[in-house]
Amino acid sequence: MKKVLAFDIGGTKIAYAIIDESGNFINEIIKVTTPKTSNGIYELLKTVIKGSEDEIDGVAIATAGAINNENNKIISHVGNLPEKYNELDFTSLTSKPIFLENDANAAGWAEFKLGSAKGTQNAVVLTLGTGVGSGIIVNGKLLKGKSGSAGEMHVRFGFGHNRKCTCGLWDCLETYVSGNALTTDAQIYMSPDATSYDVIRGLKENNQKAQAAFDHWQECLENALVMVCNLFDPEVVVLSGSMAQFVEYDKLQKEVNQDILTQPTELKLAKFENNAGMLGVALLLLERLK
Numbered sequence: 001m002k003k004v005l006a007f008d009i010g011g012t013k014i015a016y017a018i019i020d021e022s023g024n025f026i027n028e029i030i031k032v033t034t035p036k037t038s039n040g041i042y043e044l045l046k047t048v049i050k051g052s053e054d055e056i057d058g059v060a061i062a063t064a065g066a067i068n069n070e071n072n073k074i075i076s077h078v079g080n081l082p083e084k085y086n087e088l089d090f091t092s093l094t095s096k097p098i099f100l101e102n103d104a105n106a107a108g109w110a111e112f113k114l115g116s117a118k119g120t121q122n123a124v125v126l127t128l129g130t131g132v133g134s135g136i137i138v139n140g141k142l143l144k145g146k147s148g149s150a151g152e153m154h155v156r157f158g159f160g161h162n163r164k165c166t167c168g169l170w171d172c173l174e175t176y177v178s179g180n181a182l183t184t185d186a187q188i189y190m191s192p193d194a195t196s197y198d199v200i201r202g203l204k205e206n207n208q209k210a211q212a213a214f215d216h217w218q219e220c221l222e223n224a225l226v227m228v229c230n231l232f233d234p235e236v237v238v239l240s241g242s243m244a245q246f247v248e249y250d251k252l253q254k255e256v257n258q259d260i261l262t263q264p265t266e267l268k269l270a271k272f273e274n275n276a277g278m279l280g281v282a283l284l285l286l287e288r289l290k
């Protein structure tokens, strides 16, 4: 059975493990702090790859950014990763086959192949973390678009100038349904220095203001879900990321299905949490190696 070394490169941590064709993690997942420079990241990857090159059939990397799958180049901004990270020549890291994919796309693929969207042909996996990402499966294939950027959730959700997004636009969907968005709601409904953590804590204590902040956040999520369901007509929408555990699934699924123009859809919590990116990109490479 073939196996690959898979990485998930994030702004704060880099995780890696060896994964086989069945999606099994062969060894324990190792996590290290992301080096401060792009050179440091390159050297770290090179060292780790060298250490296991004899036992693997390829290297798979889940990362921020839009990926050109033909040459493994990153062709967009990369969030909170160091300067010039998107200029790295990943192909030169190893003589083995190497494959990169956007982390949200990879997470979507993992849920589609082995997780909460398994058995479907059309699925949207929304990652609700600090920001918002998505992996979209249409007719059994990962939706990439002409430049690998399909599924970027930087779409305007309102036309005022209320919430500035990390991408530079105002009132992006991300500014209403991410973890940071819940902090914004906390500051509006609770107090100027409240955070998303105060909302979550407040919910457990039946705090009315925390409930109002959460209800606003979840109502925005409902509207976002109606949008993606009408656009992609998925059998299932899977929510992942740090915020996904707080969503009221039954309530939201009912409300979304009342508002969409398409046939009813299902709303589910992701099966794989932080490891979905690594698993998904590993499976994508392993399919190419077959």
Ligand SMILES: [Zn+2]
Residues within 6 Å of the ligand: 153, 154, 155, 165, 166, 167, 168, 169, 172, 173, 174
């Ligand atoms: Zn944006």
